[in-house]
Amino acid sequence: MTGVVADLGEFGLIRAITARFPGGGELLIGPGDDAALLAAPDGRVVATTDLLLEGRHFRRDYSSGYDVGRKAAAQNLSDVVAMGARPTGLLLGLAAPGDLPVAWVLRLADGLRDECAEVGAVIAGGDVSSADRVILAITALGDLGGAEPVRRSGARPGDRVVLAGRLGWAQAGLELLGVGADGPTGLLDAHRRPEPPYAAGRALAAAGASAMCDVSDGLLADVGHIATASGVRVELRSAAFDIAEPLRAAAERLAADPLRWVLTGGDDNAFVACLPPSCAPPAGTRLIGEITEGSGVLVDGTPYEGAQGWDHYRHP
Amino acid sequence: MTGVVADLGEFGLIRAITARFPGGGELLIGPGDDAALLAAPDGRVVATTDLLLEGRHFRRDYSSGYDVGRKAAAQNLSDVVAMGARPTGLLLGLAAPGDLPVAWVLRLADGLRDECAEVGAVIAGGDVSSADRVILAITALGDLGGAEPVRRSGARPGDRVVLAGRLGWAQAGLELLGVGADGPTGLLDAHRRPEPPYAAGRALAAAGASAMCDVSDGLLADVGHIATASGVRVELRSAAFDIAEPLRAAAERLAADPLRWVLTGGDDNAFVACLPPSCAPPAGTRLIGEITEGSGVLVDGTPYEGAQGWDHYRHP
Incomplete structure (x- = not known):
């Protein structure tokens, strides 16, 4: 038309x-x-x-x-x-x-x-x-089909933190578009069109996730919501993340830190969940950390500098 | 704050x-x-x-x-x-x-x-x-609490057309505000804050309304939706409308036609319903016409000139 x-x-x-x-x-x-x-x-x-x-x-x-x-x-x-x-x-x-x-x-x-x-x-x-x-x-x-809702507030010390989906891709793509770069294509498309791993998200709920949220504000911000709502600490291990080759290439091109994209980039709509020890992580998910007593979010045992996620009035 | x-x-x-x-x-x-x-x-x-x-x-x-x-x-x-x-x-x-x-x-x-x-x-x-x-x-x-939904498509010839709520008030108020007039207050408030007669709307459904919609685009446009969806004609009688005193006063002040406000003014969120002959109109409602065989909307037996309701691309 x-x-x-x-x-x-x-x-x-x-x-x-x-x-x-x-x-x-x-x-x-x-x-x-x-x-x-x-x-x-x-x-x-x-x-x-x-x-x-x-x-x-x-x-x-x-x-x-x-x-x-x-x-x-x-x-x-x-x-x-x-x-x-x-x-x-x-x-x-x-x-x-x-x-x-x-x-x-x-x-x-x-x-x-x-x-x-x-x-x-x-x-x-x-x-x-x-x-x-x-x-x-x-x-x-x-x-809900008879199931109980998976809230942000259900994480308990001893739970494992499990990720489904990619992180940092959308942010890398956005930054590439911002400088007029035309590749790597996978990253530009990731900004344009997230691909939430719906099936893995459903599987995390079915596996007995104690808490879950989608990663839209950035991983640290979103697990921070779980930490606050649940009254626990989230401890992530940076080595657990697979920095994919397109992210490495884009980071080199833009002189950026790809781990920062992974930890703080929004809009990928991955799912991060907490699984009690008795629950097996579903296929296609990755262990990225643990829930402990305390508060806040640590990466490799320390707070991550300068990453508070997206705020519409802080990024005008 | x-x-x-x-x-x-x-x-x-x-x-x-x-x-x-x-x-x-x-x-x-x-x-x-x-x-x-x-x-x-x-x-x-x-x-x-x-x-x-x-x-x-x-x-x-x-x-x-x-x-x-x-x-x-x-x-x-x-x-x-x-x-x-x-x-x-x-x-x-x-x-x-x-x-x-x-x-x-x-x-x-x-x-x-x-x-x-x-x-x-x-x-x-x-x-x-x-x-x-x-x-x-x-x-x-x-x-719905177990009731069947009241659609726009259920009107049948022989049904009576019943109105709950006021019409034309919001449009009159908007036009008064447009010329900087500060009264009558009831009309300005009607533009600012519609008062849908929720209880009467619920009563119309409970009374067995065959079709109903809220009047947001203007009465003629909205009963036109019922006429089209139901494959019937809506015949309205202008004498059935009570032109309230504030509307008359505002019309005089603006050299406007108060009936036009009633028939075409939007945003009052009144309810207009069709009631089969066996259903008694609830208290607080007004008979304003009948459903007949045919199509379209007539007022006193003829099409009403120049009133098609609000279209966001026709009123830019």
Whole structure:
């Protein structure tokens, strides 16, 4: 479809977007009524919401519409998985400039749809408005299927800290894009489109994780949330991290420290969990540390300098 | 609390906001984890989302933070009620400029909380970011309590069209604010803070409404949605509307047509429902027309000129 969104108007745009979305799954009433209706077979519903703002969370010259859709869905779906739940549905609030190409919006919709399909979730409804930049507000819902939620507060001394997914890739990619570098491709794509290891996250919950969160603010910041919520200390071992070759190459190019990317880079949407001693780490996960008595986060026995994670008012 | 939000930082702001929100109700896990958890006793969950953008949906020189909070919650809660459901929880996505007074945000939170309290809902979680203008993304969830959802598609010829709530007030108030007028106060407040007749909306569902929606785009546009979804014609009688004295006074002052406000003004969040002949209209509702065979919307037997409701790309 050619043209810009102002040509379609609000209701034409809504029709064009919703035509991209299949029904099925838990969706009982989809877009077009006052509200959507989804099955919630557990009798409880997990719910999370995130704003993604053009110029702050993504740039249209760095990422395609499709990339932004995948990323926007991924960061919400990973929050649902980090609670130990199965994502069921997603709501989309979209504000778009009138001169935005319709094709960009439809690819955004495709990206949202395809990321949801990775976990069997569907797009249930949304809202469209206009703004001078693209604004996305995503809400994801999920079902616990009878399991107890995995909170941040359940870690206990003696638990092992286990990681699923890659870290530092998105941050390295963002820094490469910032200097106009065009490779290594894997890193640029990692910024554009995180690939949360949903299956491993679900496996960590099923294995009996005592605490879990997705890594969106940076590993140290996110395990710091677990330390605070659980009243424990998180001790990480830097040698446990595999610094992948693309990260080493990019670090050399940018004269950066790849371990810093791993420990503080956000937006990879990996999962970090704490496993009691009796629980076996699932395949595809990596032991990166232990929970001990105390507070805060240590790396190789000492606090890590200058890494507090992302704060929207500290990085204006 | 004095100061601006940049002084608090993202996490300080989140703490200050969430301290305003009580738990209770359906809330099992509130703010502070990857996602919230709410009870969904029906086994299905109603979900709706809306964006509210400063400069487009509200102005800080027209409305206080408290007003904006009430309005943002009201327009989502009324969508849940229009489905025949009881609102249970609300998620808040907020982007705020660094120089926004903290007091404004806390009053916003108070407004959200107090509007939720009107229907027994709680604020379950959210997300905070920064932007150059205030952006709100609200998601509301609700529970059907074993009832069937009231859709837009259920109207049948012979049904009566029934209204709960006021119409035209918010639009009149907005136009008065636009010319710097400071009264009648009831109209300005109606723009700032709709008062959806939640109890009457719930009563319409309980009375057996075949179709219902909340009036947010304007009555003719919204009953038009019912006409289209149900494959019927909506016939309204203009004499059925009570043009309240403040509307008459404002219309005189602005040389406007008060009936046009009633028929096309948005943002009052009234409820319009269709009732089969066997269903008695609940107290506090008004008969305004009938459903007949055909299509479209007629007023006194003819199409109403020049009233298509709000389109975000037609009113840039």
